[in-house]
Amino acid sequence: MLQEYSARDIETKWQMVWAENSVFHADPDSSQKFFLTIPYPYLNGNLHAGHTRTFTIGDAVARYKRMKGLNVLFPMAFHATGTPIVGLSELIANKDPLIWDVYTKLHGIPEDELAELNTPEKIVLYFRQQAKNAMQRIGYSIDWRREFTTTDPAYNKFIEWQYGILRDLNYIIKGSHPVRWCPHDMNPVEDHDILKGEDATLLDFALLKFKMGDWILPCATLRPETVFGVTNLWINPRVNYVIARVNEETWVVSPQAYEKLTFTDRQVAWGTEISGKDLIGKSVSNPVTGSQVIILPANFVDPDNGSGIVMSVPAHAPYDYLALKDLYYEDLSEYGLNQDLRQIKIISLIEVPGYGEFPAIEAVKELNVENQNDTKAEEATKLVYKREFHNGVLKPITGKYTGIAVSKIKDVLLKDLINENMAEIFYEFSEMPVICRCGTRCVIMMVKDQWFLEYSDPTWKASVLDCLAKMRIIPEEIRVEFENKIDWLKDKACARRKGLGTHLPWDKEWLIESLGDSTIYMAYYILAKYVNADMRIENLTPEFFDYIFLGKGKPENIAELTGIPLEIIHQIKHDFAYWYPVDLRTSGKDLVANHLLFFLYHHVAIFPEPLWPEAIAVNGFVSLESQKMSKSRGPLLTLEQAVAENGADVTRLYILGNAEYMQDVDWRNEGVVSTRGQLERFYNLAKDIIADPSINENLDYSQIDRWMLSRLQKRISETTEAMENIQTRRALQNAFYLLFNDLRWYQRRGGKNQLRRVLSSWVRLIAPFTPHVCEEIWSNMEKGYVSLAPWPSADEALIDEQAELAERLLQDTLDDIEEILKVTKSSPKKITLYTAPAWKKQMFRIAVELSQEGKMDMGKFMKIVMSQPEIAKKKKDAPKYAQKLAKSVHSLSAEILTLDDFSVLSQEKAYLQTALGVPIDIFSADELTDDPMSKSKQAEPGRPAIYMSND
RNA sequence: GCGGGGGUUGCCAAGAGGUCAAAGGCACAGGGCUUAGGACCCUGUCACGCAGGUGUUCGCGGGUUCGACUCCCGUCCCCCGCACCA
Known part of the structure; x- marks a missing residue:
């Protein structure tokens, strides 16, 4: 292992190892599958911190599911259809000063490279490579054999097939609709083309x-x-x-x-x-x-x-x-x-x-x-x-x-x-005036003879709602948002005159609008592997798609018709049957009202119910030092930059650990720097544990060993539950930060022999988040990849409430002593502890029992209590204690009574003495030999009385 | 305006009727370790308190309850989406 943590060395090393060994290539096998997708990025710029959030959540889930033993397919592709890339290429070709600034300064593109990007094709190629590099450098566990771009000819075939079906279903109709229009440019005006009034609806x-x-x-x-x-x-x-x-x-x-x-x-x-x-x-x-x-x-x-x-x-x-x-x-x-x-x-x-x-x-x-x-x-x-x-x-x-x-x-x-x-x-x-970038006042233009997807169709809507009702939506709170938006959705113009994309098969003047070509492409990932392995584009006929995706027709006929070998057809069909449907789609919250809705609409239209998506998870954005990110105005943090400056694992850890679900992550340098510190500390601790020759796992468990293992089991359960709910922050709190603190207490209390065992679980628990450093540590202690190692499972038998109670008693006692020290500002020569007498424990037990029956009746309580001879002897003290118990009756818990506080404290006397640096005496209030200030009267179950003497 | 989410102690952020002055992190302060330390380990950070206590807090105003950060009503503020644009 490296003496010093070096993100760059560790990360490049493992990224190469994973790629060379095809660790994340997924093909059908006998195990259960998990098909996870994330909206592909649009290639008009570099990936930024916002993408990083969504993608990293997906990657963490993919890695987690893989460790749970599922066969995980996590593919990625790139979106290029639509108008912005075309517009961008023109602006770059004209050296538009604004664009020039944005792309050199915000997107970090060298001037000479930018100057080259003067056609849409070059832009697509360039940013596709940039994006892929960035994704690899942050360590996403993507099966890259399935990569594609939406302008690929084979993809066009797939989209044509899809739109043919939609048309056959009569979901595509003609109509007119209003658009913002610039009379000077004679064009619809998009948001970024607006000088004034961009909020106008x-x-x-x-x-x-x-x-x-x-x-x-x-x-x-x-x-x-x-x-x-x-x-x-x-x-x-x-x-x-x-x-x-x-x-x-x-x-x-x-x-x-x-x-x-x-x-x-x-x-x-x-x-x-x-x-x-x-x-x-x-x-x-x-x-x-x-x-x-x-x-x-x-x-x-x-x-x-x-x-x-x-x-x-x-x-x-x-x-x-x-x-x-x-x-x-x-x-x-x-x-x-x-x-x-x-x-x-x-x-x-x-x-x-x-x-x-x-x-x-x-x-x-x-x-x-x-x-x-x-x-x-x-x-x-x-x-x-x-x-x-x-x-x-x-x-x-x-x-x-x-x-x-x-x-x-x-x-x-x-x-x-x-x-x-x-x-x-x-x-x-709604607001006037609306001014185009060219200075002209915009109007509302009615576009005629436009093609529409009839999202208002009641049957179609009903199917989508039905699909939604059967899906898992994470977090559950946004389900109602989905329902509202489905209700609100109207017909959507689905074709345009300009931009990149697929032509409508029956009306070649029109290009299919770019949100509409991104709805069921998850199915295409399965095919893409074969397309990338040199499949002939002209072979991809509608009949072929019909058979692969819908099971229509006979494979023999398809083979004959397309010239694709029967064997391959069978294999693709089998792949599709294995991987589909999508088990989880995670996405940013901005896509709820558009892409995610269309994703559902087109799935229910094209596919039979068993192939409808299973779950959607939605997450918030990333802001920079409390400022909203903006791709065109800044501030902007690219994925590339974040990783270059902080390393992949730190970037991942920060972004996944700082917010959950719909909340936004605020990227703050101060926080990122300290996250790096945490990871370094983790690395150093792991290194020390691995190198420690004195660890002996064969010894019997001490109390602190039992405590540590018990805590570990709870952290495992919490983390697992969090991951099942896609709560990355909660998972990291438990798996990383809280477990770290547990380990500190363990070591402080002299624990050592279970360190390696804890580390083994620990490394696996955080492997989905910081895979590189975990891989590095794992390779020094176990065989194989941590990326494929079994996810730890909590062992109920190791949960030890007694050990946890005992440690809590110890900590509480120390806290009490410290509080007294602080208030009295004294430095005692000796501290005496008195644990509670049997009669108080007896009263405590009775109070708990009574409170469990319902409201505690003070009269009844005193009657029962005083009927006990041992308690009755304490004529003065018993009623006092009864008052105290009655006050806290709602929050009493009997578990503390299962602990023998006297023997616990006696056993830990040596530790208490070193921790406090003073001699300690411990008595049970039942057997008093020395109680100069009668402090023992304050002892309660789980809370010893304390006496500090200065002589 | 409509729909959705949210306002917690210096900051970020958990908590969702009693175990809460409220996890965890950050920042800051004190101490330890050390030649030194921005590394590491302890401790503290609402107020008051010469014995482990008391008081006041969870946007604001009411209410329900023995008890509310948590439930109900009203109110103010912030964020996201509202379409042909990815």
Whole structure:
């Protein structure tokens, strides 16, 4: 063994040994299998600390399961399909200064190498190699024979086959959908292309068609149900509106709204203009109720929002009420209006607890809102909206919708209104403006004739929910998140015009969208081994896939059709049958609402139920010194860097030991440095133990040996349980840190002969986390790889509660003595311990028994106690002790009584004397020979009385 | 806004009705070992306390209970996702 721990030497040595001996290659055999997968990384940069977390969790689980005797397949591949790599190659080719900075500084790529990456192909090749190197350097136990990239021709064949099936199942349909669009670039705008407003989401407004003769005045609203309570419309008198041709209708909208309409799937044509002022005073008919309402002026109407025309529902919208009220006192004769607006009847349509007829009016009064310009008006709006949305129910005025909850009404009503041509949908950003990187203001574009995966299909959804219900979800808390997201998932556009990927087999102009090609590729890993061993791509026909993955057709026919030898076909089929389904997929929490969902959707669509995934585990991210990592802005820590600076084992230990499940790991240099120290200490201790010639395992167990072995068994059980639950932090706490402390106590107490035995288990317990150093230590004490050594199992027979109680008594006694020393600041010449007398133990026992029966009755207790002659003698002391017992009755435990404290302490007298550096006397309170201060009266079971004398 | 997760002692982080002033780590302090030490080993770090004790804490405000960090209600704050983007 090396004298000094050197991560670099140990790690490269074992990585080579593992690779040369194919230690992690997995092929079917007679043992139980475990198929573990992790989402492959996208190749637009180097792997970073976030990947490291997810991958390392997976690797630790893979290693653990392997040691448990399972045949573990842990494969890895690379994701390259989609648009970002193409975009990146262009930016690199143009030497975009921003990108240049990010990739040289954050991703650590040398300038000359970066300059070469001017095509998508080169980028894929480069980062694939980088990623693979990084994964090897951190010691992942991957079977690399199955490696592939999603742009490989064979993979394309596999994706085409999959999409053919989805199409046959009628899960792929055509439709239109809204996207963020840059009119200058003539392209959809992605998040990283946005200069301003990246948090903006797409809101679907209802456009309600109020009629004025042949003209339609559409009003945009997020609350279409309030159409039943409209009293008037609002129009901005200072805006010139457009009378436009929209499809077969004539609409009156603001110029800005007209502009937006041109990007939707409507046929539009500019007509004449009309001043807002000229519209005021006219009346329109409510498309739903048919009633006539008047158009009134309002300066708050923003022509850039919605259609530029607003419907007014003063009963439920504070702004509308305030604006109307404000007009009561205004002279509107310039609009030819001279009627008394107080005659306008406010219409209530929502019943909500806590409010009467007109919630908006009440809220305005409640918050003392002065007028429409009062900042509190916004607050009132939110208040009313919140209460109405959550608790509101529609009133009889809404006809067939009566009784429906406000929170449930929008979709139902909108569907009906659209069917009757009373409304349309109009998209608007939630925040404005949204600006593209080119400086142009973005719009919402309706993409037509788009291919969709019909995730909204109720049968499909039901199958996914069924699958989810049968799966293990780790941690269990996020199951409900999965359920919610499945419920929420709508149809998803599944094809694009740009980027890398597989063409839709029936419509070659389209590329399959990159999340959609990453759903059932775990099955492809089984095939990839053969593809990598030189299989001919043109042999991979749909019939071949059908047979391998779905068992359709006859192997003889497939062999004939494809030219693949029958034997190979049988073997691949057999491999697939052995490895599938996926036993565990672990992933970051950001993928819950997309990839992991699609993973389930496509599995239930393509495969029969026995091949559905068994389990999903989800984990959080990694932050750097409390700062969020960012691939484009920094800070960023690459896997490569972390390993180069700290070593693979330290990186793994830190990242797995510092958080669990959904929590984020905070990567802090200070913590990493100390982790390195811990590992070094472990290495040194192991080295000393192996080299210690004085260890004699054949001697009988001493008390401290029994204690150590007992603790070890408990640490083993805890660690095992934690690993079964994928709790790496809990596992490491037990397997590494707590066991380390146990060992310290063991050695401090003079334990030695079980050290090697403990070490053997210890090394195996942490091998999944720090495999290299463990391999190194193991090779100096046992044969074979620790990576394949049997996981320790807890031996019940070695659990020794007596030994543990005895050690605890000793520690507690030392603690008590130290406390007294601290408080009195004295340095005694002698310490005397008195263990509890028999009568106190007897009382203790009775108290425990009584408390177990239920509430302890003090009278009953005293009666029983005093009937015992030995106790009855202690007329004064017994009631005092009884009081004390009664106080703590809820937390009494009888186990301490199983210990003979006098003999335990007497046996450890020598240790106590050396530990404290003072002579110690030990008496039982039953046989007092010396008790100058009557301290012995304080003795209790498990807690000796202490007397310190200074002479 | 919607959905999910979370706020614990200087920091990270366990705990989920009594065994809790609350594991473990870090940081800091004292002591030991040592030529020396950033290595290692002990001890301490809410407050007060000349005998092992007492008091006050687990985002904030209420409630249930003999007893609440743990259960219930309200409230504030933080993080993640909300789609055609991997």
